[in-house]
Amino acid sequence: MASTSDSALAARAKYEPVIGLEVHVQLLTESKIFCSCSTRFGDPPNTNVCPVCLGLPGALPVLNRKAVEFAVLASLALNCRINETSIFARKNYFYPDLPKGYQISQYDKPLAEFGHIDSKVDGGTKRIRITRVHLEEDAGKSLHEGFPDAGEKTAIDLNRSGVPLIEIVSEPDISSPNEAYDYLTRLREIILYTGVSDCNMEEGSLRCDANVSVRPRGRNKFGTKTEVKNVNSFRFIREALEYEIARQVEVIEAGGAISQETRLYNANEGRTYGMRSKEHAHDYRYFPEPDLLPLVVDETWKTQIARQLPEMPEARRSRMVSAFGITEKDALVLTTSRARADRFEEAARAAKNPKRVANLVQSELMGRLKAKGLELEDSPISMRGVAMSADLVESGIISGKILKDLYDQSFERNQDFPEIYEKENPQQISDSSAIEKIVDEVLAANPKQLEQYRAGKTTMMGFFVGQVMKLSKGQANPKLVNELLARKLR
Numbered sequence: 001m002a003s004t005s006d007s008a009l010a011a012r013a014k015y016e017p018v019i020g021l022e023v024h025v026q027l028l029t030e031s032k033i034f035c036s037c038s039t040r041f042g043d044p045p046n047t048n049v050c051p052v053c054l055g056l057p058g059a060l061p062v063l064n065r066k067a068v069e070f071a072v073l074a075s076l077a078l079n080c081r082i083n084e085t086s087i088f089a090r091k092n093y094f095y096p097d098l099p100k101g102y103q104i105s106q107y108d109k110p111l112a113e114f115g116h117i118d119s120k121v122d123g124g125t126k127r128i129r130i131t132r133v134h135l136e137e138d139a140g141k142s143l144h145e146g147f148p149d150a151g152e153k154t155a156i157d158l159n160r161s162g163v164p165l166i167e168i169v170s171e172p173d174i175s176s177p178n179e180a181y182d183y184l185t186r187l188r189e190i191i192l193y194t195g196v197s198d199c200n201m202e203e204g205s206l207r208c209d210a211n212v213s214v215r216p217r218g219r220n221k222f223g224t225k226t227e228v229k230n231v232n233s234f235r236f237i238r239e240a241l242e243y244e245i246a247r248q249v250e251v252i253e254a255g256g257a258i259s260q261e262t263r264l265y266n267a268n269e270g271r272t273y274g275m276r277s278k279e280h281a282h283d284y285r286y287f288p289e290p291d292l293l294p295l296v297v298d299e300t301w302k303t304q305i306a307r308q309l310p311e312m313p314e315a316r317r318s319r320m321v322s323a324f325g326i327t328e329k330d331a332l333v334l335t336t337s338r339a340r341a342d343r344f345e346e347a348a349r350a351a352k353n354p355k356r357v358a359n360l361v362q363s364e365l366m367g368r369l370k371a372k373g374l375e376l377e378d379s380p381i382s383m384r385g386v387a388m389s390a391d392l393v394e395s396g397i398i399s400g401k402i403l404k405d406l407y408d409q410s411f412e413r414n415q416d417f418p419e420i421y422e423k424e425n426p427q428q429i430s431d432s433s434a435i436e437k438i439v440d441e442v443l444a445a446n447p448k449q450l451e452q453y454r455a456g457k458t459t460m461m462g463f464f465v466g467q468v469m470k471l472s473k474g475q476a477n478p479k480l481v482n483e484l485l486a487r488k489l490r
């Protein structure tokens, strides 16, 4: 199955994947969507429950205003149109972790529609349309492991029952696993900027299901889709899609047919397994929830909520590129979270040369962080430290070489740059007679290179500068070194 032989690749090229994503995001409210129980993660099982979220007969839901505000905020950030009136509906199905026998969701009149995310893959921009954003409650959690009788029984934790979610449904506009990955990255970034969710995949605050089908290139009609469910990282979603696309192509090429079903991805084996045949909407017997009034978000309320919208990542990137003269790539790295972008901007504004700050973050900081498996947020060198170091180099007080050494020491000792700088107090040699001595030594020791330089190979200049810096242990003032060398070689 799903081999990558030449013939399989050739077959794959004949088909075009069609992918749509459904993302569930948990809203960061303190209480649940229809009752006042706490939403705290990690509490002992079944301690945050009441008649409403246990689904006891006669208990009535009361809508959480904050959940609506968060959902509207997220929808606006995703460029959606907010429907003034939306309707809650019952989605009926039986499952042990759903005590009411139905989930309160929204169906034909969702909170928001017609949004989009601009995804940037392979240098181009592609607009992925968002069909809808709707509000719903989460179900409980079935626990199959860690109990003495787990072999025969399933344990249920209903703390999660009634936790507010938004479901963000995309149009099937995504045509490769890479695009899916980028869409999810952008979506997560946008939601994080709004602050309505922590999007923590390990704790289930962001979950993604992918609908995927393939069709011969150039054909309009969709193929039969499968749904890949409950994959717990973006990387695994990309892998699951790769696998699923190859599998479908192989089935079709062999003369078979794809059956519409839900499939689970096994990350250890890198493959998907069929689980059950997929329900159709009519199986859920949706009908309007009689215990809740239509949800009305009027113009005034919407405007109030819209005022809380922060600058979105894409807009922020463009602004940073023009304000600080940094590259698109710099901006992409520096804006992945609002906190990170805030910190960078603070440093960039404080520093003499913002571009140098961005360069230092990219070249000196990121590499060292990556080697240690750290995020920028955990860096021993703060943005204030980066700004200070940038200024020291900018004004010629320390050389690039000394900066590198000081960064190394910061990482070794886990201390911020200003502390290390104060302790080390590196002295730069700005005494021209001392540097002149080194320059003479270097020229005397490299007659061959000197000859080449005099014969017209002016690029040798870089070599001489390097040698002088090396001999001075990186302490010679680079500007003086260049001046003195130029004078000697004239």
Ligand SMILES: [Zn+2]
Pocket: 032, 035, 036, 037, 048, 049, 050, 051, 052, 053, 054, 162
């Ligand atoms: Zn409750």
